[in-house]
Amino acid sequence: MVSPHNNSLLFKNLVKYRKEQDGVTSRLDLYLIKIYPMHLDHQRIAEENEAILSAHQTQWDCFRTVSSQSDSYWEECITRLSAMQIAIPSWALGTGGTRFGRFPGGGEPRNLEEKLADVGLLHALSGHAGAISLHIPWDIPDDTAAIRQQAEELGVVFDAVNSNTFQDQDGQLQSYKFGSLSHTDAAVRQLAVTHNQEVIDYGKALNSKSITVWLSDGANFPGQQNFRRAFERTLDSLQQIYDHLPNDWRMYVEYKPYEPNFYSTVIQDWGSSLLLASKLGPKAYSLVDLGHHLPNTNIEQIVSRLMMEGKLGGFHFNDSKYGDDDLTVGSIKPYQLFLIFVELLEGIASESFAWMIDASHNVKDPLEDLMQSVEAILIAYAQALLVDRQALNAAQEDNDVTLCQEIIQQAFRTDVRPLLAEVRRRNGAALHPILLFRKLQIRSALIEERGSKVLATGL
Ligand code: PSV
Ligand code: MN
Numbered sequence: 001m002v003s004p005h006n007n008s009l010l011f012k013n014l015v016k017y018r019k020e021q022d023g024v025t026s027r028l029d030l031y032l033i034k035i036y037p038m039h040l041d042h043q044r045i046a047e048e049n050e051a052i053l054s055a056h057q058t059q060w061d062c063f064r065t066v067s068s069q070s071d072s073y074w075e076e077c078i079t080r081l082s083a084m085q086i087a088i089p090s091w092a093l094g095t096g097g098t099r100f101g102r103f104p105g106g107g108e109p110r111n112l113e114e115k116l117a118d119v120g121l122l123h124a125l126s127g128h129a130g131a132i133s134l135h136i137p138w139d140i141p142d143d144t145a146a147i148r149q150q151a152e153e154l155g156v157v158f159d160a161v162n163s164n165t166f167q168d169q170d171g172q173l174q175s176y177k178f179g180s181l182s183h184t185d186a187a188v189r190q191l192a193v194t195h196n197q198e199v200i201d202y203g204k205a206l207n208s209k210s211i212t213v214w215l216s217d218g219a220n221f222p223g224q225q226n227f228r229r230a231f232e233r234t235l236d237s238l239q240q241i242y243d244h245l246p247n248d249w250r251m252y253v254e255y256k257p258y259e260p261n262f263y264s265t266v267i268q269d270w271g272s273s274l275l276l277a278s279k280l281g282p283k284a285y286s287l288v289d290l291g292h293h294l295p296n297t298n299i300e301q302i303v304s305r306l307m308m309e310g311k312l313g314g315f316h317f318n319d320s321k322y323g324d325d326d327l328t329v330g331s332i333k334p335y336q337l338f339l340i341f342v343e344l345l346e347g348i349a350s351e352s353f354a355w356m357i358d359a360s361h362n363v364k365d366p367l368e369d370l371m372q373s374v375e376a377i378l379i380a381y382a383q384a385l386l387v388d389r390q391a392l393n394a395a396q397e398d399n400d401v402t403l404c405q406e407i408i409q410q411a412f413r414t415d416v417r418p419l420l421a422e423v424r425r426r427n428g429a430a431l432h433p434i435l436l437f438r439k440l441q442i443r444s445a446l447i448e449e450r451g452s453k454v455l456a457t458g459l
Contacts, residue, residue, distance in 0.1 A: 045125070045428060048439070049425060049430065049431045052435075053431070056421050056431050059417075059418040059421070060418045060419075060421070060422050062418070067414075077385050078419075078423050081378060081381065081382055081385075081419070081423045082127070082423055082427055084355070084377075084378060085128060085129070085131050085355070086128055086131065086317075086355045086356065086374055086377055087129075087131035087159035087160070087354065087356040087357070088118075088119045088122060088129050088131070088132055088133070088356075088357060089132075089135070089356060089357060089358055090112070090115045090132060090133065090139050091135050092358070092359055092360065092361070092366060093109050093118045093366055093367070093370075094366060094455065095108065095361060095362065095366060096361050096362050096366075097360075097362060098362065102362075103362065103363065104454075105365055105443070106443075106446075106447040106451065106453070106454070107443055107444075107447035107448075107449070107450050107452070108450065108454045109450070109456050110450055110454050110456070112134075112139050112140075112141055112142075112147060113146075113150060114450065115132070115456070116147065116154065117150075119154070119156050120154030120155070120156055121367070121442065122367060122370055122371065123154060123155060123156055124430075125371065125429060125430045125436060126371055126375070126430070127423070127424045127427040128378060128429075129156075129374055130156055131156060131157050131158070131159040131356075132157075132159060133159040133160050133162060134158065134162065134206070134208075135161075135164060136161060136163060136164065136195075136198070136199045136202055137169060138164070140202060144205045144206065148206060158207060158208040159208065159210070159354060159356060160208065160209075160210040160211060160252060160314070160354055160356065161199050161200070161202060161208050161210070161211050162211070162214070163195055163199040163211065163212075163214075164195075165180030165215065165216070166214075166215075172191070174191050176192070176216075179217040179218075179230070179266070180192035180215060180216075180237075181213075181217060181233070181234045181237035181238060181266075182230040182231070182233045182234040182237070183217075183233070189233060189236075189237050193240045196211065196213060196241040197244040200241070200244050200245060200249070203249075204246060209248060209249055209250065210249055210250040210252060210354060211249070211250075211251055212251075212254055212287055212354075213238065213241065213254065214254040215234065215254075215265070216261060216265070217230065217261070217265065217266040217267075218230075218258075218261030218263070218265035218266055218268070219261055220261055220262050220263050221263050222263055224263065225266075227264070230266050231266060231272070234267070235276060238251075238276060238280055238284075239280060242280045242281060242283065242284060245283055249283060250283050250284070250285055251280065251283055251284045251285070252285050252286070252313040252314055252354065253267060253273045253276050253280075253285070253287060253313075254267070254273070254289055255267045255268060255269050255270055255287075255292055256268065256289065256324065257269060258323075259323070259324055270286055270288070273287070274306060274309065274311055278309075285311050285313025286312060287314050287315070288302065288303060288306070288314070288315050289324075289358055290315070290316065290317055290318055290319065290320070290336075291316075291319075291320045291323070291324035291325060291326055291358070295322065299336060299340060300336065300339040300340045300343045301343075303340050303344060307344070307346060307351070310351075312347070312351070312353065314353045314354025314356065315353065315356065316356050316357070316358030317329045317337075317356065317357050317358065317373065318359040318360075319337075319359075320332060320333075326359045326360035327359065328364070328369050328372050328373050328376070329372070329373035329376040330376025330377070330380065331376070335412060338384060338412050340380070341380045341381050341383070341384035342384045342387055342408060344384070345384050345389070357370060357373045357374070365443055367437065367442070368434055368438075371433045371437065375420065375433075379417070382416040382419055382420060383414060386410075386414055387407065387408055387411040388407055388410075388411075391403075392408065
């Protein structure tokens with residue numbers, strides 16, 4: 001169950017916090033007075049739900065009647081779906097861009113407090129966004145205690161912290177131009193190791209329990225890099241970061257075949273990631289970013305292999321047509337997403353995975369896009385729950401290929417949206433999050449408060 005939000009408390013604390021900073025009533029106060037009690041309060045959401053409740057009830061009744069499953073079956077599904085919490089990355093709350101341009105829509109969060117407020121909003125509306133993933137140094141808190149308190153009041157926890165050795169920071173003495181943890185120069189490696197250790201320390205202060213390491217290290221041209229030595233240096237650097245992990249922490253090793261290096265990357269695929277995670281120790285796992293595969297890769301099979309080895313740590317969800325397109329989850333290949341969840345069901349009850357969205361929004365409202373992504377993940381999970389696994393196992397053993405396909409597609413072709421709306425209703429979230437977001441004109445209010453030309457920190 002999602003934890004209840006105390007939004008009046010949130011409102012008071014944010015106003016207090018801002019007043020202490022400014023010493024005067026700021027525009028943010030006015031914004032909070034206008035927005036928070038009205039838009040985020042569960043009471044208010046329940047009232048809004050009321051208007052479309054009878055339509056929902058009809059669809060939910062119809063859904064159950066057609067399915068001919070028992071009430072206890074649906075209760076079990078609702079319990080499992082309610083527990084699904086997906087981390088929102090701090091860098092996805094603003095408009096993304098390409099190297100050709102950026103078209104911000106306005107109202108982007110200008111600091112960590114506002115990023116957290118946006119995640120709280122997504123969580124209140126959807127009921128499934130109860131975590132945020134921070135990228136350091138973009139999201140270093142000025143006041144850790146205040147940020148922790150704000151998160152608590154929003155019912156949001158801190159998921160994995162992410163390090164950044166793909167950009168040089170202002171005043172940085174050595175450059176990551178030719179790599180970081182794999183660099184030929186020990187001093188550069190040391191800089192990157194120290195940064196990752198500091199990221200863990202920031203995460204500890206926020207009660208995060210994991211770090212995700214993604215390296216852009218690699219080569220743009222054949223012959224530029226010695227593959228073996230680059231890998232060995234990376235392992236050595238990662239080991240020093242691993243040794244800095246608290247006992248109850250995990251390290252996720254993300255892989256990616258290309259970009260920004262276009263000939264090779266040091267951790268280019270799940271094989272390299274698994275190799276590193278295995279050599280590092282039991283607290284290290286592989287992280288699967290759906291966009292980090294070459295076209296047509298069978299990602300569900302990779303998921304199964306990693307899970308079989310107990311080394312599947314988590315996901316960065318997004319969708320793509322060609323490369324690391326970072327499109328809305330489920331917008332291009334919803335069947336693949338569903339098949340991933342079908343595999344995941346083998347371990348989802350006994351293992352814990354980190355779920356995060358890692359998408360970018362060039363032409364959509366970032367918050368609406370994130371709500372669509374959250375919904376797509378829940379749809380895939382719910383459909384996977386509907387697979388008759390006993391029947392599937394039997395059909396697989398019998399080599400009844402036709403029946404195998406019928407069984408999984410029966411689940412995939414079920415419209416589970418009434419079930420998900422019921423999950424949200426029970427958890428005090430909106431029956432239709434995007435509808436409510438638009439009805440309450442939340443984006444306009446955010447633009448009014450934050451301005452139309454602001455740039456979110458991060459990518
Ligand atoms: C790299 O493409 C990546 O997927 C990594 O997860 C980064 O941390 C993230 O995008 C944002 O840069
Ligand atoms: Mn990623």
